[in-house]
Amino acid sequence: MAKCLTSICAVNYVANGDFLKGIIAMPARRALEKEKIDSLEKLSLYSEQEIMQLHGFGKNAMAKLKCYMQENQISFKNN
Numbered sequence: 001m002a003k004c005l006t007s008i009c010a011v012n013y014v015a016n017g018d019f020l021k022g023i024i025a026m027p028a029r030r031a032l033e034k035e036k037i038d039s040l041e042k043l044s045l046y047s048e049q050e051i052m053q054l055h056g057f058g059k060n061a062m063a064k065l066k067c068y069m070q071e072n073q074i075s076f077k078n079n
Helices: 002-012 026-034 048-052 059-071
Strands: none
Touching (some): 026 059, 048 059
């Protein structure tokens, strides 16, 4: 059974890029990839609340992301 589950996961998800690798956890990165957010510039087009609604995003990922964005002088759009 484990072999089948592994093959299903491999088919459903293929890592494309390294955007935010080492900054936030994989579920949060997958959530951004699903929305085609692959740069800080694209991320800045969204509000914090919009990102928090993505499946896979939580308080911990948001805290790390906000810190990283602040270091790069990027912010979320205003509500």
